Amino acid sequence: MDVNKAVIPAAGFGTRFLPVTKAQPKEMMPVLDKPTIQYVVEEAVDAGIDDILIITGRGKQSIERHFDKSYELEAELAAAGKDDRLDRVQEIADLCDIHYVRQKERDGLGDAVRYARKHVGDEPFALLLGDTIVKSEVSCTAKLIDHAEAHGESTISLEAVPWEKVSAYGVADVGERSEDGSLPIEELVEKPAREDAPSNLAITGRYVLTSEIFDLLEETEPGVGGELQLTDALRKLPAIRGVELDGDRYDIGNIPDWLQANLEMALTHDDGEMNDAVRTLVEEELDG
Numbered sequence: 001m002d003v004n005k006a007v008i009p010a011a012g013f014g015t016r017f018l019p020v021t022k023a024q025p026k027e028m029m030p031v032l033d034k035p036t037i038q039y040v041v042e043e044a045v046d047a048g049i050d051d052i053l054i055i056t057g058r059g060k061q062s063i064e065r066h067f068d069k070s071y072e073l074e075a076e077l078a079a080a081g082k083d084d085r086l087d088r089v090q091e092i093a094d095l096c097d098i099h100y101v102r103q104k105e106r107d108g109l110g111d112a113v114r115y116a117r118k119h120v121g122d123e124p125f126a127l128l129l130g131d132t133i134v135k136s137e138v139s140c141t142a143k144l145i146d147h148a149e150a151h152g153e154s155t156i157s158l159e160a161v162p163w164e165k166v167s168a169y170g171v172a173d174v175g176e177r178s179e180d181g182s183l184p185i186e187e188l189v190e191k192p193a194r195e196d197a198p199s200n201l202a203i204t205g206r207y208v209l210t211s212e213i214f215d216l217l218e219e220t221e222p223g224v225g226g227e228l229q230l231t232d233a234l235r236k237l238p239a240i241r242g243v244e245l246d247g248d249r250y251d252i253g254n255i256p257d258w259l260q261a262n263l264e265m266a267l268t269h270d271d272g273e274m275n276d277a278v279r280t281l282v283e284e285e286l287d288g
């Protein structure tokens, strides 16, 4: 198994973050000075991926513009001698090859992944949700690729979530842990009631999948919410493995997580001046 391509679905409506997502993709919500999807692309690039397909839809054009060259801006920055800023702008367009395909109807994550079939072909691929940032020392996707390649199986990232939150996730029933720490997945349940959940190990938005998933998606009927659920197709894979996430995950599609991402990243950023300013601000707010 050799994973060289990544797919990033970014076509959803983002209803949990309305009205800000009415005319702006939630994947473009800034966390500090970068839009969410740039962190996601950088994670894939850190994992050695050089070919990314972003699934977009109506109203998502600013994603393409962000990863495109910006000749006018670059000329202005160069003329003004703002070399650091110029480098940062140019780096974005040079990250890797980015391709786009549009999901016609917002029929769910499973439906969005179907649109990657032509681009991905018969190869295994990484799948990263465009609204989820994972901060970890080693790229979460790189770790998944290592396990997937070692076992020759589809491999997904799992995270123990509080039991009262399991009904918001796809949840895994797992078997005995392998020597390398990965967990064979015996069953996956989409958004179970707390009392029906087989564990609190939730699917977290990072996957490495074999191309078998495309045929399985074609055979899958719409599920929870009338949407084609990726989890329903994952359940049909002959073998699938879970690896526990080692880091912090932020689902930018809801306000508390988005705020937490901004705060924690500001406090751990290598810009000491910003750390101090944000720490002071938070302390003053809490004291006041």
Ligand code: UTP
Pocket (backbone or CB within 6 Å): 009, 010, 011, 012, 013, 014, 015, 016, 017, 027, 055, 103, 105, 106, 107, 108, 109, 111, 112, 129, 130, 131, 132, 253
């Ligand atoms: P979500 O499950 O958060 O759905 O998508 P959503 O529609 O974007 O947001 P809410 O629930 O209405 O607030 C997870 C990821 O899958 C993409 C989204 O863009 C997001 O990055 N997605 C979801 C699609 O690409 N297409 C879809 O039909 C649904």
